Amino acid sequence: MSETVNAFAFGVLALMLVGGAVAMLSTRNVIHAAFWLLEVSVVAAGVFYLLDASYIALVQLLVYAGAVAVLMIFSIMITLRRREDAIRPRDFSPVGAVLAVAFCAALLWALRGFSFDAAEMPDVVPSLVAFGKSMFSVRGWALPFEIASLVLTAALVGAVWWSKDGDE
Amino acid sequence: MRVGVEAFLILAAVLFSLGLYGAVSKKGAVQVLMSLELMAVAININLVAFSRFVTPLSQDGAFFTLFAMVVSAAEVGLGLALVIAVYRRARDSEITGLNELKG
Numbered sequence: 001m002s003e004t005v006n007a008f009a010f011g012v013l014a015l016m017l018v019g020g021a022v023a024m025l026s027t028r029n030v031i032h033a034a035f036w037l038l039e040v041s042v043v044a045a046g047v048f049y050l051l052d053a054s055y056i057a058l059v060q061l062l063v064y065a066g067a068v069a070v071l072m073i074f075s076i077m078i079t080l081r082r083r084e085d086a087i088r089p090r091d092f093s094p095v096g097a098v099l100a101v102a103f104c105a106a107l108l109w110a111l112r113g114f115s116f117d118a119a120e121m122p123d124v125v126p127s128l129v130a131f132g133k134s135m136f137s138v139r140g141w142a143l144p145f146e147i148a149s150l151v152l153t154a155a156l157v158g159a160v161w162w163s164k165d166g167d168e
Numbered sequence: 169m170r171v172g173v174e175a176f177l178i179l180a181a182v183l184f185s186l187g188l189y190g191a192v193s194k195k196g197a198v199q200v201l202m203s204l205e206l207m208a209v210a211i212n213i214n215l216v217a218f219s220r221f222v223t224p225l226s227q228d229g230a231f232f233t234l235f236a237m238v239v240s241a242a243e244v245g246l247g248l249a250l251v252i253a254v255y256r257r258a259r260d261s262e263i264t265g266l267n268e269l270k271g
Contacts, residue, residue: 033199049224052224071244093189144235159245
C-alpha cells in the first residue's frame with residue numbers, strides 16, 4: 001500500500017493557510033496582520049508535519065511562530081506609538097494585483113506542462129534519526145550548518161549595530 | 169482523493185503570489201517584511217514537498233529548508249533593525265517617505 005497524504009487534513013490546512021494570508025493582506029490593522037502572520041506560520045508547521053518533516057515543523061514553530069512573530073509585534077509597537085497609527089488606510093493596488101495574478105497564472109501554467117516522476121508518495125517515510133545523523137556528519141551537512149551559525153551571529157551583531165541608539 | 173506533489177506546489181504558488189502582491193502594494197515597511205515572510209513560507213513548503221516526494225531517504229529539500237529558514241530569520245532580524253533605524257531618523261516607517269536618493 002502506498003503512503004498518501006490525508007486529503008482532508010491537507011484541505012483544511014490549505015484553506016487556513018490561504019485564508020490567513022488573505023486576511024493578513026486585507027486587514028487594515030497592522031497588529032491584526034501580525035497575528036494573521038502568526039496563524040499562517042503555525043498552519044505552515046502543520047503542512048510540514050503532514051509531509052513527515054517533523055523537525056522542520058518544530059523549527060518553523062520555534063523560529064517563525066515564536067521569534068519572528070514576537071519581533072514583528074515589538075517593531076510595530078516601537079514604530080507606531082499611538083493606537084490610531086496601527087489602523088492604515090485602504091491600500092488596494094491594481095498594479096500589484098495584476099502582477100500577482102499574472103505571476104500566479106504563469107506558475108500554474110508552468111506546473112500544467114510539467115510531468116513528475118514522483119507523482120505517488122514514496123513508501124519510505126523520512127526518518128528523524130537519519131536527518132540528525134546527516135546534519136552532523138562531515139560528509140553530510142555539518143559544514144553548511146556551521147556556516148549557518150556564522151550567518152546568524154553576523155546578523156545578530158548587525159541587527160544590534162543598526163538599531164542601537166546614538167549618532168554614529 | 170490522492171494528494172500528490174502538485175497539490176503542494178499549487179498551494180505554494182498561490183501563497184507566493186499573495187506574498188508578492190503584499191510586497192509590492194504595502195506602504196508600511198513592517199507590512200512589506202511580513203509579505204516577504206509569506207513568500208519564504210511558500211518556498212519552504214515547495215522544498216519540503218519535493219524532499220518528501222523525490223528524496224525521502226536523504227531529505228535534501230528539508231536541509232535546504234533549514235538553511236533557508238536561517239537566512240530568512242537573519243533577514244527579518246536585520247530588516248526590522250533597519251525599520252527601527254529609519255524610524256529614528258524620519259520618525260516614520262513608511263517606505264514612500266524614503267525617497268532621498270531619488271534622482
